[in-house]
Amino acid sequence: MSQFGPDYVRAIAPYQAGKPIAEVAREFGLDEASIVKLASNENPFGVPESSKRAMAEAAAELGRYPDANGFELKAALSRRYDVPADWITLGNGSNDILEIAAHAFVQKGESVVFSEYSFAVYALATQGVGGRGIVVPARDYGHDLDAMLAAIAPDTKLVYIANPNNPTGTFIPAATIEAFLAKVPANVVVVLDEAYNEYLKPEDQFESAQWVRKYPNLIVSRTFSKAYGLAGLRVGFAIAQPVVTDLMNRIRQPFNVNSLAQAAAIAALNDKEFLAKGAKNNFEGYAQLTAAFDELGLEYVPSHGNFVLVRVGQDDGAGARVNLALLKQGVIVRPVGAYGLPQWLRISIGLPEENAVFVEALKKALA
Numbered sequence: 001m002s003q004f005g006p007d008y009v010r011a012i013a014p015y016q017a018g019k020p021i022a023e024v025a026r027e028f029g030l031d032e033a034s035i036v037k038l039a040s041n042e043n044p045f046g047v048p049e050s051s052k053r054a055m056a057e058a059a060a061e062l063g064r065y066p067d068a069n070g071f072e073l074k075a076a077l078s079r080r081y082d083v084p085a086d087w088i089t090l091g092n093g094s095n096d097i098l099e100i101a102a103h104a105f106v107q108k109g110e111s112v113v114f115s116e117y118s119f120a121v122y123a124l125a126t127q128g129v130g131g132r133g134i135v136v137p138a139r140d141y142g143h144d145l146d147a148m149l150a151a152i153a154p155d156t157k158l159v160y161i162a163n164p165n166n167p168t169g170t171f172i173p174a175a176t177i178e179a180f181l182a183k184v185p186a187n188v189v190v191v192l193d194e195a196y197n198e199y200l201k202p203e204d205q206f207e208s209a210q211w212v213r214k215y216p217n218l219i220v221s222r223t224f225s226k227a228y229g230l231a232g233l234r235v236g237f238a239i240a241q242p243v244v245t246d247l248m249n250r251i252r253q254p255f256n257v258n259s260l261a262q263a264a265a266i267a268a269l270n271d272k273e274f275l276a277k278g279a280k281n282n283f284e285g286y287a288q289l290t291a292a293f294d295e296l297g298l299e300y301v302p303s304h305g306n307f308v309l310v311r312v313g314q315d316d317g318a319g320a321r322v323n324l325a326l327l328k329q330g331v332i333v334r335p336v337g338a339y340g341l342p343q344w345l346r347i348s349i350g351l352p353e354e355n356a357v358f359v360e361a362l363k364k365a366l367a
């Protein structure tokens with residue numbers, strides 16, 4: 001072990017990202033064009049045309065620093081969510097928001113509460129500031145908010161909630177979350193991470209951004225990486241009252257969201273057709289994948305996101321084994337052994353033809 005750095009940094013297990021297409025092509029001797037990647041919950045339609053046009057225009061000004069305050073993007077978000085612009089913090093992806101929250105609100109040795117099987121970055125952000133993660137056992141693969149409330153310790157400064165959750169796809173209805181928020185001690189900041197919010201069915205949607213008016217300790221986090229198709233650009237944002245927002249802005253790097261990303265995000269935010277097309281594809285793709293799982297007799301967790309967690313075997317080698325068999329056929333999905341789910345794989349919902357390629361490959365992998 002090296003002598004450099006604090007022990008809590010040396011103890012961090014690095015984030016495992018989905019394998020890039022080029023890497024799988026090299027490793028397995030495959031043609032890149034033939035590879036199907038359903039591993040990182042990206043939008044299968046890619047970047048919206050409206051964002052491409054906005055970026056082409058913004059490219060002319062790349063010699064200058066981006067707007068450090070993201071004036072226009074914040075103005076657009078302020079209109080969309082009906083909150084003042086100074087309640088918004090922009091992030092280099094919402095991952096940045098999660099990290100900024102840990103840096104702004106947690107000191108070394110203090111605790112952070114999050115759920116078992118929730119997003120890996122919560123543990124990483126906690127460890128990065130020398131915090132102590134309190135991992136609350138999941139209930140039916142989702143957050144057990146009663147247990148999370150009970151787990152809040154005197155030194156707890158932050159709670160992370162993913163809704164819908166990644167990698168399990170579970171969803172907590174509005175009333176349950178609000179009842180939780182009403183009971184959380186006022187000195188504990190709650191990050192409500194809604195990376196998949198735009199994929200919710202209309203009847204499940206609710207305006208969490210408006211809860212921020214009522215709860216000064218609430219941060220609502222959103223991203224342009226999933227439904228908006230801008231994962232490679234890295235744009236996310238947080239909505240919180242000015243006291244919390246001001247603290248986050250002290251930690252935030254001044255130019256954390258680049259100019260192309262700001263321009264593309266504004267265009268995407270106004271591109272209702274793109275979102276609608278993505279939502280329709282997602283509902284249909286979910287039906288396509290889960291019908292195949294039913295046919296194969298595979299258990300899956302009902303999902304509210306753009307991915308499905310499926311159990312591919314009853315032994316702890318199953319996830320890795322089936323994943324390798326899929327990779328050899330040029331299909332990249334996400335093993336979730338690192339989440340404590342070694343019998344499962346997480347499949348992002350793709351285009352109909354991509355889902356079909358995956359299903360055929362899965363049948364061979366299981367045979």
Ligand SMILES: *Cc1c(COP(=O)(O)O)cnc(C)c1O
Nearest residue numbers: 093094095119166195223225236
């Ligand atoms: C994908 C994801 C994010 C963040 O992605 P960014 O690209 O950093 O915005 C945040 N939370 C959850 C639960 C996610 O799945």
